[in-house]
Amino acid sequence: MRQLLVLTASDLVQRVRDKSVIIFALVVPLALMSVFNLVFGDADSLELERVTVAISAPPNDELARVLTDVVRDLDGAGELDVTVTEVDEATGRQQVEDGDAAIALLVPEGFGEAARTGRGVTVEAVRGDEAGVEADVVLSVVDGLLGEFASGAVTARAALAEGVSHRDIGALVEQATQGGPAYELARGEASDEQLDAGAALVAGQAGLFLLFTVSFGVTGLLLDRETGTLARLRSMPIRGGLIVASKALVSFILGVVATGVLLTAGSLLFDADFGSVPAVAALVLCVSAAGTSLMFLVVRIARTSEQASIMTSIFALVLGIGGGAFFPVSAAGPFAGLLDLNPVAALLRGLGITSGGGGLADIGVPLGIMLGFAAVMLVASRLVPERGALR
Amino acid sequence: MAEDVLVVDSLVRRFGDLTAVDGVSFRIAPGETYGLLGPNGAGKTTTISMIAGLIAADAGSVTVAGEAMTPRTTEPKRHLGLVPQELAIYPDLTGRENLMLFGRLQGLTGAGLKQRVGHVLELIGLADRAKDRSKEYSGGMKRRLNIGIGLLNRPTLLILDEPTVGVDPQSRNAILESVEALSVEGMAVLYTTHYMEEAERLCDRIGIIDSGRLQATGTRDELIRLTGGVDTIRLGGSGDLVGAAEELRQIPGVERVDAERRSATLTVKDAPALVAQVVGTAAARGVTLSDVEISRPDLESVFLHLTGKGLRD
Numbered sequence: 281m282r283q284l285l286v287l288t289a290s291d292l293v294q295r296v297r298d299k300s301v302i303i304f305a306l307v308v309p310l311a312l313m314s315v316f317n318l319v320f321g322d323a324d325s326l327e328l329e330r331v332t333v334a335i336s337a338p339p340n341d342e343l344a345r346v347l348t349d350v351v352r353d354l355d356g357a358g359e360l361d362v363t364v365t366e367v368d369e370a371t372g373r374q375q376v377e378d379g380d381a382a383i384a385l386l387v388p389e390g391f392g393e394a395a396r397t398g399r400g401v402t403v404e405a406v407r408g409d410e411a412g413v414e415a416d417v418v419l420s421v422v423d424g425l426l427g428e429f430a431s432g433a434v435t436a437r438a439a440l441a442e443g444v445s446h447r448d449i450g451a452l453v454e455q456a457t458q459g460g461p462a463y464e465l466a467r468g469e470a471s472d473e474q475l476d477a478g479a480a481l482v483a484g485q486a487g488l489f490l491l492f493t494v495s496f497g498v499t500g501l502l503l504d505r506e507t508g509t510l511a512r513l514r515s516m517p518i519r520g521g522l523i524v525a526s527k528a529l530v531s532f533i534l535g536v537v538a539t540g541v542l543l544t545a546g547s548l549l550f551d552a553d554f555g556s557v558p559a560v561a562a563l564v565l566c567v568s569a570a571g572t573s574l575m576f577l578v579v580r581i582a583r584t585s586e587q588a589s590i591m592t593s594i595f596a597l598v599l600g601i602g603g604g605a606f607f608p609v610s611a612a613g614p615f616a617g618l619l620d621l622n623p624v625a626a627l628l629r630g631l632g633i634t635s636g637g638g639g640l641a642d643i644g645v646p647l648g649i650m651l652g653f654a655a656v657m658l659v660a661s662r663l664v665p666e667r668g669a670l671r
Numbered sequence: 672m673a674e675d676v677l678v679v680d681s682l683v684r685r686f687g688d689l690t691a692v693d694g695v696s697f698r699i700a701p702g703e704t705y706g707l708l709g710p711n712g713a714g715k716t717t718t719i720s721m722i723a724g725l726i727a728a729d730a731g732s733v734t735v736a737g738e739a740m741t742p743r744t745t746e747p748k749r750h751l752g753l754v755p756q757e758l759a760i761y762p763d764l765t766g767r768e769n770l771m772l773f774g775r776l777q778g779l780t781g782a783g784l785k786q787r788v789g790h791v792l793e794l795i796g797l798a799d800r801a802k803d804r805s806k807e808y809s810g811g812m813k814r815r816l817n818i819g820i821g822l823l824n825r826p827t828l829l830i831l832d833e834p835t836v837g838v839d840p841q842s843r844n845a846i847l848e849s850v851e852a853l854s855v856e857g858m859a860v861l862y863t864t865h866y867m868e869e870a871e872r873l874c875d876r877i878g879i880i881d882s883g884r885l886q887a888t889g890t891r892d893e894l895i896r897l898t899g900g901v902d903t904i905r906l907g908g909s910g911d912l913v914g915a916a917e918e919l920r921q922i923p924g925v926e927r928v929d930a931e932r933r934s935a936t937l938t939v940k941d942a943p944a945l946v947a948q949v950v951g952t953a954a955a956r957g958v959t960l961s962d963v964e965i966s967r968p969d970l971e972s973v974f975l976h977l978t979g980k981g982l983r984d
Contacts, residue, residue, distance in 0.1 A: 286775045294763040297804075508757030512820065515723045515753035516776040517745040 283518050287526035288533075295496050295534065305493040305538035309485040310545060316481045316606075317550050330361040331414035334372040334381040343392035343429060347403075350425055351385070351418060360417060373406055382411040385422060395429045475632045479554065480604070482546025483631045486539050487624035488600030490571050493538040495592040497531025498575035502585040528572055535568030543631075555634035559643055563630040566650035570623035573657035580664040599624050623650045674737060675700050676750075676828045676859035677722065682731035684717050691717040693883040694731070699828070704850065704860040706874030708867065708970060714883040715863040716756065719832050722861065723753045736827050749778065752826030756833045758813045759820070762806035766797050766816050769805055770823060777824040787823060794849075795819040811842030818846065822853075829853060830861045835869065847872060867970040879974055886977040891970065898968045898976040901926065902942035904949055906935045907962030915956035922948055942967060 295301045333351055337344035348364065355362040365381065372384035386404040394401035403426060405419055475483060501524070504510035513523050543560065546552045554560045574595060582588035600606070603624025619625055630646030677699040684692040692714045699705045707715045720726045722733050724740045724747070733740040738747035760769050770788040779787055792798040795815040800808065805816055814834065821829055831850065835843045850873055854860055864870055870877050871891055878888040887894055906912065916930035919937060924945050927938040935953075939945050942965045953960060 283776055286772065290761070290764065290768075290772045293768075294761055297763040506757075508755040508759035509761060511720070511723070511725050511755045511757075512753060512759040512773070513776070514725050514742070515748060515751060516773065517748040517778060518776055519745060520742065 284522050284526055284529070287513075287522065288529045291497065291500065291526060291530045292533065295530065301493065301496045301534060304496070305489060305534060306541060309489040309542055310549075313482055313485050313542075313546060313550065316485070317478060328359045328361065328414045328417075329412060330363065331383075331412075331418060332363045332365060332375075332381040333415075333418055334365050334367050334375045334384040335387070336367055336369040336372045336384065337387040338389045338391065341387070341390075341392040343395050344387045347385070347387060347422065347425060351422065354418060354421060360414060362414075362418065376406045376408045379408060379410055381408065382415040383407050383418060398430075475552075475628065475635055478550045479546070479552035479631070479635055480608070480628065482543065482550055482552045483554070483628050484600070484603070484605035484624070486542040486546070487567065487603060487627045488596060488605040489542070490535050490539050490567060491574065491596035491599060491624075492592060494531040494535040494568065494571040494575055495578070495588070497529070497534055498527045498572060498579055499582070499585060499588040499592065500530070501527050501579050502582060502588050506585060528576070531572040531575055532568050535571050536564055539564045539568060553635055554631050555637060556639045559634045559638065559640045560631065562640060562647060563627055563634070563643060563650075566647050566654075567623050567627045570626075570650040570653045570657070573654040573661070574623075576661035577657050577664065580661045604628050621649055621653060623653050626650050626653075676703075676736055677705075677861065678732075678734040679718070679722060680732045680734075682718060682721055682733065683729045684721060684726065685729050691883050692721070692728075695878075695880070695883070695885045696731075697878050697885065697888055699859045699861060701827075701859055702854060702857045703875045704854045704862055704873050706870040706877040707861065707863040707880055708865070708870045708877050708974070709863075709880035710865050713865075713880045715865075715880060716832055717883075718880070719753075719830055719861070719863060723751060723830055724748055749824065750827040752821035752824060752829040754818050754821035754829070754831045754834055756836060758817050760805050760813060760816050763804060765802050765804050766792065766808070766812075767801040769816060770820060773820045774823045779824065787825075791819045791822055794822065796845075810837065811839060811845070814838050814842055814846065818849065826858065828859045828861065832863050833865070834862075835864070835866065867974075871970055877970065879970070879977060881974070881978045887973070894970065894973045895968050898972050901968070902939050903966045904937040904939055904942050904946055905962070905964040905966070906937070906949070906953060906958075906960055907933060907964075908953075908958055908960040909933065910953075910958035911956060912953070912958055915953050915958050918952050918956060919949060922952060925949070 335348050335351065337348055348366065351362065352364045354360050355364075365375070367375065367384075369386050372381070372386055375381035376384045384406040386406065388401060388403070391401055391403065393399075403422070405422065407415060407419070501510065504513065510523070514520060540561075543552075543554060543564070547554060575592070578588050578591045578595065582591055599622050602619055603622045603626075605624055605628075620629075626646040626649040630643045633642050633646070675698040677697075679695060679697050682692050682695045683690070695714070695718055697705065707718065709715050717726070721728045722735070722740065724733075724742050724744060727742050735747040736750040738744070738750075740747045761772070764772065767788060770791055771784065774784045774788055789798070792801050795818065797808075797812060797816060797819070800812065805813060808816065818831070818834060821831070834850075835846055838846065847869060850860060850862065854873075854875075860873075862869070862873055874891075876888065876890055877894060879886045879894065887897060912935045913930045913932065916928045916935060919925060919928050919930075919935070922945065924940045925937055926940065929936045937949060939949075946963065946965060950960060950963060
């Protein structure tokens with residue numbers, strides 16, 4: 281044990297004196313966090329612009345009037361600023377063409393009658409090239425309203441067919457159009473796992489650079505092999521496993537310290553709130569273990585420290601980008617599940633849970649993924665033949 | 672008679688199809704300096720790696736101070752000091768920190784460790800630079816520190832793997848003097864080199880290794896006798912050298928004379944003993960000598976004789 285501490289302490293002293301680890305572990309990620317925060321920091325606070333909607337609707341059509349009124353009433357709802365101009369069809373198209381209106385809603389003759397009788401009818405929406413997210417909001421509201429009209433008509437026809445009284449039909453239609461009480465959308469875990477943009481940047485960079493940071497410990501074995509210090513260490517009266525253990529311990533300590541500092545600095549500098557400290561600490565310990573175990577695989581595959589450095593960069597970028605270090609990543613198909621088995625993704629997921637108020641009991645899955653990853657990497661590193669063995 | 676410090680018995684090590692070390696055996700007694708002489712790739716470093724317990728042997732055994740050495744054993748390593756061919760020091764640690772680190776790993780502690788580190792710093796001439804990081808040292812200073820680490824635990828067996836490779840002549844001489852002093856102190860030394868002069872100067876006995884096999888082992892004189900032990904005297908000058916050749920052949924101890932108009936080469940048993948008589952005989956025949964050169968067989972000749980190639984081939 282004493283010799284393990286001697287080796288570890290000596291290695292840590294060297295890593296600190298060699299400024300590379302400080303640069304990679306702290307300076308570069310903090311700089312990137314600052315840059316990204318400047319560029320993307322306001323991504324969560326979306327500012328909606330004023331939107332003009334041209335509506336062409338047949339006169340004396342009550343349902344068409346309802347549609348027009350609903351769109352007009354969107355003005356002032358939330359942060360929407362909506363202006364409605366009632367025009368004929370040609371003018372509506374022209375206004376969109378000229379950019380005077382973001383969208384034109386063209387309601388055909390006989391719309392109300394068709395809706396009431398359940399016949400098919402098409403409301404044409406012409407969307408301008410420059411229309412933004414505000415126009416999409418208006419369109420989604422119109423789409424929902426038309427859906428309500430359709431469901432009301434279907435309900436009324438079904439009730440009539442079943443012989444329901446006219447008075448009851450009215451109540452049924454209202455219930456159908458207002459939405460039934462049998463269904464309710466509850467906020468589940470998935471929505472709680474989302475970090476806000478600033479926190480996601482901090483967590484992503486911490487996860488990505490953790491993989492670079494831990495490489496300074498374990499891959500030191502390759503440097504020791506190249507310089508002859510590994511031969512000298514192995515000629516000492518110590519068990520060979522101690523040398524490897526000390527490198528792993530150095531990687532782990534560097535990973536924990538660097539990630540801890542980055543998350544703390546992110547909290548202070550960029551207002552990122554990661555929630556429960558014990559839960560975050562558990563995530564940091566586990567992701568550092570996962571990163572360290574990956575380095576054992578790198579050391580087995582690489583012949584030289586230079587090769588190890590290249591491999592580390594590849595692994596870090598693939599896992600970092602795949603884990604959402606720069607932007608959220610979603611995948612479909614048979615490999616989609618693999619993305620979730622990535623320790624960086626698990627870190628972000630775990631921090632999302634803790635930032636949403638989750639504690640140790642809520643982060644079992646991310647912790648399990650990280651520890652599982654660590655176990656798989658350790659087993660793989662034992663199975664892969666060592667390419668640069670001593671001669 | 673004291674027990675041999677190192678006993679190497681029929682060591683074999685293969686890397687795939689290549690047999691890097693093939694049945695190497697030798698012993699080193701206390702206070703003896705044994706040289707492994709061979710060209711690059713001969714199997715010297717692989718042999719040393721097995722002796723130091725860095726890699727396992729495919730066959731054979733190594734015993735250091737009476738204890739079997741394998742990569743898993745730690746006790747025999749307490750008797751060992753290894754100076755690898757590379758500069759096996761940590762550049763971001765000071766000279767003193769390097770010595771303290773390896774001293775602790777050797778099991779030294781407390782005042783004993785500090786005292787020993789101080790002594791070694793004096794011995795290798797780095798006491799006044801002990802607080803400087805070793806990356807700031809000159810090449811020679813790094814080499815001295817590399818050797819100093821091997822001496823920290825007062826090893827029974829010191830292994831020096833080509834310690835003068837890439838060293839300037841002044842530092843090289845200092846290293847050789849240090850090794851000579853160590854053997855005087857009773858330390859057994861295993862010294863590998865491909866420099867014939869170093870082996871001749873330092874080693875009590877020499878093993879000549881090539882292609883993983885120990886071709887011959889013995890003292891310098893024993894090895895030279897393997898070549899037949901003949902010297903040459905080369906004469907250069909003006910006069911009747913061809914005519915003098917017949918009289919030169921009559922001198923007892925001269926085995927052969929090859930004469931041309933301006934030079935003659937004599938193959939003799941003991942050149943230093945015969946050179947005066949050879950020069951006198953040539954002068955008596957009216958030859959005016961401008962050049963007399965004596966060549967004695969050396970380890971290079973032995974290596975050539977045993978392997979059919981030069982040490983630096």
